[in-house]
Amino acid sequence: MNNPYIYIKGPCNLKGTVEVSGAKNAALPCMATAILTKSNVCLKNIPEVEDIKIMKKALEDFGALISLDKGTLSLSLKEIIKPVIPTELSSKWRASILTLGPLLARNGYAKVSMPGGCPIGDRKINFHLEGLRLMGADININMNSIEAQCQRLKGIDYTFPDVSVTGTENLIMAAVLAEGKTILRNCALEPEIADLIEMLKAMGANIRGKDSRNLEIEGVKELQGCNYRIISDRIEAGTYLLLGAMPDNELEIKGVNINHLSSLISVLKECGVSLDIDKDSIKVCGKVGLNSINVTTAPFPSFPTDLQAQITAFMLFLKGVSRVEEKIFNNRFQHIKEMKKLGADLELKENFALVKGVVKELKGNCLKASDLRASAALVMTALKAKGETRIYNAYQLLRGYENMPGKLRALGADILLKEE
Ligand code: EPZ
Secondary structure (H helix, E strand, O other), X not given: OOOEEEEEEEOXXXXXXXXXXXXXXXXXXXXXXXXXXXXXXXXXXXXXXXXXXHHHHHHHHHOOEEEEEOXXXXXXXXXXXOOEEOHHHHOOOHHHHHHHHHHHHHHOEEEEEOOOOOOOOOOOOHXXXXXXXXXXXXXXXXXXXXXXXXXXXEOOEEEOOOOOHHHHHHHHHXXXXXXXXXXXXXXXXXXXXXHHHHHHHHOOOEEEOOOOOOEEEEOOOOOOOEEEEOXXXXXXXXXXXXHHOXXXXXXXXXXXXXXXXXXXXXXXXXXXXXXXXXXXXXXXXXXXXXXXXXXXXXXXXXXXXXXXXXXXXXXXXXXOEEEXXXXXOOOOOHHHHHHHOOOXXXXXXXXXXXXXXXXXOOEOOEEEOOOXXXXXXXXXXXXXXXXXXXXXXXXXXXXXXXOHHHHHHOOOOOEEEEEO
C-alpha cells in the first residue's frame, strides 16, 4: 500500500477479547541468530509486520531460503552469498544493526548501512562497534555504511557504558562463536534478550547468567539449528491493556506474559483501574474519574519507553494533571502536538509532559504518525474523539502491530486502513 492512512470514526466504546501476537523485538534478533548456523531454523509465533518482512528480505539477500506462513518462519542459510544490507533497506529500520554481530561471527565480513528506525531520538551504535572492535573486528564507517571484517572473533570482558537492548543482543550473537570466554556486564534485561538466549541455548550455545545484568558466554565451534517459539509481544499487550482501561471500554487481553508487564500493572492499579489477572490473560474495564499518575521511563523492569506514548493517551482521561517523563530517548514526544490537534490539553517541557485529563470532548482531525508507538497512541486517542480522524504515515503502525485495524474492528471500532 502506498501512502496508507488510518480512518477512524469516533467515539468508539470497545468490548471483547484480543489475542496478543508474537513479539517483534524478539523475532528480529532471533531471525538474525539464524545467520549463525548452516542448519535449518524454525521460528514460531512470528508476527506478520513490516519490520519482520524487511529482516526476511535482508536474510534472503544474504542467501537464505526462507518461508513465512501463518506465523511460522522456516529458514536455512547454508552459504552466505552476499553479506551486505543496502541503504534502501537498512535506512528503514533499526534492526539492520542486529545482523552485524552474527555476520562477523559466521562469515568474518559484513557491510551494513547505518541503521534507520523510529525517529525518536539519537540511535547511537557506539557500544555495538566498541564491543565488536574489542573482539577483533576491523570496522570502517564511510558515508552511510559500516564495513567490518575479522578473523575469528575473540572473547572479551566488556561493560556496557549504558544499558542497550540491541547492543546486548549484538554482542551476545557475536560472542557465541568467538574464541574463548566473553563476559558482558551491565547488559539489558528486557524479556526479548532472555528469549534470544533461550533460542541460542537450544542451538548449543554456552551462555550463563540469563536474566542477570552480567552474562558469561563460552564460544563454541558451531551451532545447530532449532525449533523455537517466540514470546508474546509485551508492548502490544500493554497497548491494548491501556486501551481497555480508557472510559467505556471493556477488554480481555489473551496470550499475555504477566511477568513482562509488572511495571504497567502496578501503575494501572495505582490509579484505580480494576484488573482481573489470570495465568495468561487480563480483563480490564475503563471508567472515568480515575486518579492522575506520574510515570518515568527506564530500562526493564522499570516502565518501558515503548509504552510512553500510549500511557500519555490513557492519561488524557484521568482526573487532574498527570506527568510522564522520558529518560531513554531525546525525541519521543512527537505524539503530543498531534494529540493537541484533537483538543487534548498537554504541556511539553524539556523531557516530560504534563497531561491535563478530562478537560473537554476530543474532536476528530487529520494527524501524522511520527513513529511506531506514537501511531498506536494516536489511534487510541482518536478512538475516543468525536467525529472523523485520519492518521497519515500509517506505515509506522504497520511496522510493529499485527493487524491492529482488524483487531480493533473485532472489538467494535469504526476503523479502516485506507490509501490515498
Ligand atoms: C530497542 O532499541 C528497541 N528496538 C526499541 O523499541 C526500544 O525503545 C529500545 O530498545 C529501548 O527499550 C528493538 O529492539 C528493535 P537501546 P535500541 O540501544 O536497542 C543509547 C519499538 O518501538 N545507546 O536500548 O535501539 C541510545 O541512544 C522500538 O519497538 C547508545 O548511546 O535501544 C538510547 O538513548 C523503538 N549507544 C539508549 O541507549 C549505543 O551503542 C537506549 O537504546 C546503543 C544505545
